[in-house]
Amino acid sequence: MLKDREVKLIRQFGLEPIKDIKFPFPHKFVSREIFIAARGIEEFKKMLRGGPFYILTGIMPSYKLIHLGTYAIVESVKYFQQLSKITIIAIADIESLSTRNVPLEKAKEYALKFHIPTYLALGLDPKKTLFYFQSENKDIVKIAADVSRKTTFSELKAIYGDVTPGRVLSSLIQIGDILFPQFSLDMMGLVPIGLDQDPHMRLCRDYIRRTDFYDFKQVASIYIRLIPGLDGSEKMSKSDPLNSIFLPEEDYGDLRKKIWRAFSGGKPTIEEHRKYGGDIEVDVPYRLLTYILDDENMWLELGEKYKRGELLSGDLKNITYNILVEFMDKFKKRLDYYRDIVLRNEISIIKSAEEIKSFI
Amino acid sequence: MLKDREVKLIRQFGLEPIKDIKFPFPHKFVSREIFIAARGIEEFKKMLRGGPFYILTGIMPSYKLIHLGTYAIVESVKYFQQLSKITIIAIADIESLSTRNVPLEKAKEYALKFHIPTYLALGLDPKKTLFYFQSENKDIVKIAADVSRKTTFSELKAIYGDVTPGRVLSSLIQIGDILFPQFSLDMMGLVPIGLDQDPHMRLCRDYIRRTDFYDFKQVASIYIRLIPGLDGSEKMSKSDPLNSIFLPEEDYGDLRKKIWRAFSGGKPTIEEHRKYGGDIEVDVPYRLLTYILDDENMWLELGEKYKRGELLSGDLKNITYNILVEFMDKFKKRLDYYRDIVLRNEISIIKSAEEIKSFI
Incomplete structure (x- = not known):
């Protein structure tokens, strides 16, 4: 059952609840309504019917502690990996630097020691999962630059309220994250996230419609009800x-x-x-x-x-x-x-869309 | 003799005129006072006395026509190449995209066919000159992200008046351009530009003082009186x-x-x-x-x-x-x-600071 706040956000963001959707495989997240809504419901339905898509999700490597909320995201990615050949995980080190003051080397250390092993330990299919560091991926800025000319300041203001240069950079880069796989993959993209991330998806989908330089396929997002804080608050937080x-x-x-x-x-x-x-x-x-x-x-x-x-x-x-x-x-x-696997460099860390090709 | 507008800008920007500076080599630009002012006069004097420095300048590959104003910049770079081992030329394709709507492939075509050959034909020392495309250089975003957290919105507003996401991105990236060589070079940097570009230099120098993540040496700029338009206006413009x-x-x-x-x-x-x-x-x-x-x-x-x-x-x-x-x-x-040289790939186009090392 949707909670009041969820109903409000779904209405406010103009999302579609997905309770009538037939999911192809059973899963506790389906029966227990952890998947609560989607943006791009038509694209999402195509994916469920077998249309090819990649999955994109992100890690914010700003701290070494990772809470159970991450499990909800990874378990969702696992579910959709049954339908998709390729999952790409952005390690948001540029965003950690520009919005959370974390030096790149620190972010890299956290990601390699804590985040990447955790994502794999939670059961992602390592053969289908590629990681990359934003700071090492030269494709995303090519998209960010195009987004920057197709996005207005007031759109960013509507998302962030107070717009700082760091947030402008992050939000442009984020759209680069979501779309760069399409430099190599002629597929739709699916982004499993929490409801509060929807404004970024809206910005991304609007940009896809507007750009005249790139020919991106549309992306959809599936919204996951996040694990609550132990006191019953909205969601767990590593700062608490x-x-x-x-x-x-x-x-x-x-x-x-x-x-x-x-x-x-x-x-x-x-x-x-x-x-x-x-x-x-x-x-x-x-x-x-x-x-x-x-x-x-x-x-x-x-x-x-x-x-x-x-x-x-x-x-x-x-x-x-x-x-x-x-x-x-x-x-x-x-x-x-x-x-150990990460230490032995036996995971796939890519630096460009080009490298995705050899994995599919 | 400084013109009224120059005197005004020099005073307004807090620059130092350089008429009392002893230049080590004679040149028409010295005797004819084409070099009109500098920011970072102490660093600049050190460079003239033999302190090691790199030269950084940029090409905006937004159009195929290049006017004589470029000659003034290149001739200045040539002058300082007598004192410096390495010149790095940023091809601002990201900026052309984000602020002038030029697709990356178009910018690349313009740069290879027109701009790079022109810069070399005007007499830059090809053995000391490296080019790079912003979109292919993964080091600059690492700096841009740090700049973004150390720069306020009002500072950007003071430079641009009307701040758009494209301009935010460009100005962050520009500082990445100026400083990324220092990932490989333990040297000061010199940027020969027109007076109107000074606000970017000020932003850059302020950032160098503020950052706690990188240990950059300070950069200086030398301001060149730009070639006037044929009607006597401020400067030539490719749009006219x-x-x-x-x-x-x-x-x-x-x-x-x-x-x-x-x-x-x-x-x-x-x-x-x-x-x-x-x-x-x-x-x-x-x-x-x-x-x-x-x-x-x-x-x-x-x-x-x-x-x-x-x-x-x-x-x-x-x-x-x-x-x-x-x-x-x-x-x-x-x-x-x-x-022909460019067609035969016989110029040095780099993709990271790392590659600079093999040239010095």
Whole structure:
């Protein structure tokens, strides 16, 4: 069910909810409505029907900590990798520098040590996944320059409110990120992101319609409901460690404490809870399970029992904690494995669209 | 002698006139005060005393026609090449795209066919001169991103008045142009330009002082009095063909007509001219000779005779025409030669600062 804020944004941005869309493969994100809306619904439908497309997503390597919210993005990319031959992941080091004051070498270190291994450890298909650093990709500025002459200052102002030179550069470069694969691929593009990123997509799609120098195919975005902060706030944030679950959590004692403090949809007393039941719409442990628990029956049953008051808030927290521990154990093993892979340079880091050709 | 507008700009920009500076080699541009001012006078003096520096200048490949104004820039670069081991010439194709709507392929064609051969034909030392296309140089965006976080919107507004995304991108990229050689060269930089370009230099020098991520040496600029339009206006412009002399002029009949119509400092009648003499400060043919006539005695003598009224306006125009024809004949031969050189890929086009190392 869409939340009020989502309904408002979807209406405000002129997006189409996708509840009537038939997805070709089952997935917890489909049945649990984690995919909430799309821009470019016609293109998106073509992709689902087998039209060729690439997937583009970005990593902001501004810090070494990565929270569980990233899982929602990567799991979505994984889903669409079943339909697409090629996924390209922008490491936004230029953006980290221009908007977050992170030196390029630092961003590179974070990306190689933390972000890239995490993305692969979360299950992206390494044979279909290419990475690149914005600062090493000479194609994106060729697009950014064209965007700059086709975009007005007031359009940027509408997105950012306060426009700084850093934000102007970032937003131009971002459109370069989304479109440069088309220098080599005659395909549509799909960008899985959070709803709040939609203004960039709108800018990008408008630009594609306007440019007379490049002949880009249109791009679509699929919006993912982001994992909430532990206090029930909109989304996890790496700047608020106590409110986030990290990939990985090193100390399971800390993890237990975090889950224990998470916002609950249970009633204040056991008696009331038994009588009226809990609210799974706001219960953060249950909402975490909505993302990470694969077993559909178990997820539904836990929800039913919680709503009926048979399951107490503490029970649900315990279950969530145990499932998260299992998740982390598996993740950490894979993370170690992919750190080695990255160290051995066995991943595909490209520097131009030209290099994409040899991968498809 | 500095003109009113120059004095005003020099004062307004806080520049230092360089009339007291001792230049190490004689040159018509020194004796005739074509070099009018500098920013970074301390650095500039160090360079003249033998401190190592690179020269950076730019080509805007937005059109195939190149006017005589370019000669003033190239002749200045040639002068300073006597003191410097390396000259780097930015071909501003990104800027041509973002601010003048020129597609990258078109800019590349113009640069290879017209601009680069012209720069070499005007006498740059090919062994010391490297070219690069902004769109192919991945180092400049690394600097542009850092500039973007260290520059405010109002600083850009002070330069441009009306700030567009294209201008923001261009001005950030321009600073990348000026500084990227320092990724390989531990040297100061010298930028020979027209006075009107000073705001960019100020922005660049301010940025060098502010950045905490890169350790750039300071850059200086030397300001060149630009060749006037044939009607006596500020400078030649490729958008006003009748007012400009092109490199080359193909039809000498047209050239003769242009010189004949050029703004004269002579008196309305022969009698008055004989009596009061002509004004060499405003006489366009004489001002053209100030740039292109190498023979110092001849230049001085023509000036004296003209001022005394011994030489008529028509005489001076004839002389100027003949000298220009000689200039064009020589230039065209060299142009053909360097077009072949460019066609055979025998010039140095680099794509990163790294490649500079092998040239010094």
